[in-house]
Amino acid sequence: DAGITQSPRHKVTETGTPVTLRCHQTENHRYMYWYRQDPGHGLRLIHYSYGVKDTDKGEVSDGYSVSRSKTEDFLLTLESATSSQTSVYFCAISEGRGDTDTQYFGPGTRLTVL
Amino acid sequence: GQNIDQPTEMTATEGAIVQINCTYQTSGFNGLFWYQQHAGEAPTFLSYNVLDGLEEKGRFSSFLSRSKGYSYLLLKELQMKDSASYLCAVLDSNYQLIWGAGTKLIIKP
Numbered sequence: 001d002a003g004i005t006q007s008p009r010h011k012v013t014e015t016g017t018p019v020t021l022r023c024h025q026t027e028n029h030r031y032m033y034w035y036r037q038d039p040g041h042g043l044r045l046i047h048y049s050y051g052v053k054d055t056d057k058g059e060v061s062d063g064y065s066v067s068r069s070k071t072e073d074f075l076l077t078l079e080s081a082t083s084s085q086t087s088v089y090f091c092a093i094s095e096g097r098g099d100t101d102t103q104y105f106g107p108g109t110r111l112t113v114l
Numbered sequence: 115g116q117n118i119d120q121p122t123e124m125t126a127t128e129g130a131i132v133q134i135n136c137t138y139q140t141s142g143f144n145g146l147f148w149y150q151q152h153a154g155e156a157p158t159f160l161s162y163n164v165l166d167g168l169e170e171k172g173r174f175s176s177f178l179s180r181s182k183g184y185s186y187l188l189l190k191e192l193q194m195k196d197s198a199s200y201l202c203a204v205l206d207s208n209y210q211l212i213w214g215a216g217t218k219l220i221i222k223p
Contacts, residue, residue: 042118042201042213043157058210090156097209102147105156 003027004106006091012112019078021109023091025071031094032074033103034058034066036087043090049074050097081113116140118214120202125220126192134187134200134217142207148176148187149201151216157201160187189219197221 003026013019023032034046035058045058047066055066063085065077078085091106118138126132138146145164149157163169163178163185175188187200199216206212 040215042203042215043211044213045210098144100145100162102159102162103211104159107156 004091004093004104006089006106006109008109009107010110012114013081014114015082016080019081019111019113021076021089021091021111023074023076023106025074025093027093027095027104028071029093029095030071031097031101032068033092033094034064034074034076035090035092036060036085037090037108038087046076046089081111083113085111086113087111116204116206116212118202118204118212120200120214120217122215123218123220125222126189128192128194128221128223130192131188131190132192132219134189134202134219136185136187136202136214138183138185138202138204138212138214140204140206140212143180144205144207144209146176146178146185147203147205147211148185149203151199151201153198160200192221194221194223 005024007022033048035043037043044060046064049055049068067075089109092103094101094103120136147162148160150160151157161176163176168177173190178185199218201216202214203211
């Protein structure tokens with residue numbers, strides 16, 4: 001299994017509070033991704049990173065920011081959480097972004113915004 | 115827009131064979147992935163197809179027809195542990211993965 005951990009695994013917070021989710025990898029992979037997964041939807045890309053301090057937006061980036069100060073860590077921040085951000089968040093990693101670069105997923109963080 | 119369609123739910127019997135279909139319309143194509151996801155867990159990689167035809171890997175096989183925008187995942191000799199959601203994802207022209215909503219497979223004894 002790819003060495004990916006996410007913390008926290010579960011979190012309940014209130015509307016308007018800031019929240020930071022952490023993804024940590026031990027594989028030294030260049031690419032890291034944050035997805036959200038909601039019933040009836042496929043995984044949706046929030047942001048991704050292609051190196052330290054190099055990040056780009058995905059299809060649902062509004063309300064989220066990311067940072068990558070070290071190869072192994074990728075942080076996702078909800079500046080002011082809203083109920084629509086209640087979801088399961090998955091981090092993924094890949095060596096590259098080519099056609100044979102499989103993405104491997106962390107265990108997920110279940111976030112509830114009340 | 116980009117779209118991937120899979121059946122929402124399927125039911126099959128232990129020991130039988132089931133085929134899970136996936137059709138896609140994307141801006142470009144650089145390969146198709148299948149993942150398995152047990153309830154409450156992370157998706158795990160099953161297969162990758164970029165050329166037309168069938169790829170076999172043990173009890174699981176995956177087929178691709180690029181001209182038809184169609185793939186299927188074939189599961190043989192079904193076991194109770196195969197109860198899970200199966201996710202189809204296409205790598206588009208920008209090398210971004212576009213995901214289907216997944217097919218929940220229920221295995222009955």
